[in-house]
Amino acid sequence: MSTIIRLDIVLREAVSTPYRDLVTRPTGAAVRHRVLTVLRDTGDDDAELDFSEVGLVDFSCADEVVAKLLVATLDQGVPRLVLRGVQEHHADAIEQALSRYDLLVVAILVNAVQPRLLGAAPDDWRTAFGALDRIGRAPINPVADALDWPVSRAADALRGLTQHRCVVSYPDETFAIGAVA
C-alpha cells in the first residue's frame, strides 16, 4: 500500500498561496510539517510525494521538503518515500539537496519509463538498481549474474540501497524496486 500525498494541495493548505511553486525555506518547512502529520497517520505504508502539479522547486525548498523529510522519517517507521511526477528541474534541485546529507530517494520522472535514483549514490548502486528494475524481484545471485559481478559486490550494492530505503528487502532474501515502479 502506498499513501499518495499531492504536494500542490499541501502547499495550498500550508501557506494559502495562489501559486503552485515550492519556493523559500519557510514554505518548504511548512509543507514538510504538514506532510509529516499525514505520514504519522499512514502507519507502515509506503508514501509517494506527488510533484505532478507543482511548478518550480527551488534548492532551499528541495532541502526542506525532501531532504529534511527523509531525515525525519528515518525515525518514524515509514518504510519508503518515493517521488513521482518529478520534472527535470525539480530533479536537479532535489539531487543537490540530497547530496549534502548522503541521502537517496527513488523518483519517477514525468515521461520516464524507469525510476531514477536521486541523490549521492555510488555508481555500483545505480547499476544494481537498474538491473533489479529490469529483472524484477530477485535474490542477489541473478543480479550479480546479470551484471557479471561477484556476488559480494551485488550484495553490497543491494544492501546499501535497502538501507537507504530505495529497494525493498524481503524475508526470503529477495530484493525488489517495489510496487511504485
Next chain:
Amino acid sequence: MTRVVPVPQHLDHLSVDQLAAGLGPWPPEERILVDAHATEWASPAGFVALLTLGQALAELGAPTPELALPAADGVASYWAKAGVLRDAEKLFQVHGKVPRRRVDETSDILLPLTIIRNVADVMEIVGRLTEHATQILKHELELEPSVVGGFGQSLSEACQNIVEHAGTAGWVAVHVYVYRRRLGGRKVAVIAVSDAGIGFRRSLDATQSRRFGDRWGDAQAIETALIHGVSRFRDPGRGQGFAGIKRYLARWEGKISVRSGTARVAIVPGWDDELPRMENLPWFPGSQVTIVIPGKDPAA
C-alpha cells in the same frame, strides 16, 4: 549643504563603483543629490543599486536625498516603464519631469523593479514570472524548458538571500538584452538583486571571521559564501542557494557577480572579462548580486 553624487552615463553593476565613489564618507554629513541628468542607460543592476542607496539613506534617518532624472529623450520614460520611478518617488525628492508611464512587462523587461520584504514577496515574484516571460526565455533566448526552470530557481534563491541575510528589504529586476560586443549579438537574461542590509561580511562575522584572521574582509566573506557555499547557519542544508545557482550557471555558461561593502567577486565565463576578485572599491551599502544567463548560441 548638498553633496552631488553623479550617476555614470552608463550605469551597470560595474559602474556602481563610480556612484559609490561619489558618496564620500558614510554616513554622509550633507544632504545627497543623486545626479542622473547625464545618464543615458542603466541596467537592472544600476536600477536596484540606485534604490538601495535611497533606502540606505532613509534607514539612516538622513535627510531625504534628491534625484535629478535623466535629461536625454526617452530615458526617464524607460525608467518609469521599468518601475524605477514608482519607488524612487518614495525614497527621493525627484527633480525633472516624471513621466506618467505605466510599469510594463514588455519583451525586454521580464520583471519590473520589485521590492522584496519577506517570503511572500519572493513567492509572488517567482509566481509572477509569467507565461509571457517564460515564452520570451524559451523563444527569444531559445532556452530549453529545463533551463527556464533553473532560471526561476536562481531568481528565487537570489531573492531569498535578502530575506534570510540582509535584515532589511531589497529590490529585484529582470531584463533581457542583446550582448553585441561580448557575445556577438546573443541575447541574455539579467537578474539584478540588491539590498541595503548588513552585507556579507557582517552576516558571516560571528561564524567565520576567526578562521581567516587578518585576511577577513568583504572579499573573503563573499568568497566564503559564493565559492565555498558557507552560510551563517549551522544547518547542513544551508548554503544551497549559491551552490544551486553556481551549478546552473556553470552548465549554461552564465555569470554571477556579487558586490558587498568594498569588494566584488565574480564567477566569470569565457565570454566575459570581468575580474574575478576586486578589493578596496569605494564602499556601497548592502549587497548586490547580478546574474547573467546567455541565450542559446546560434552557432552551437
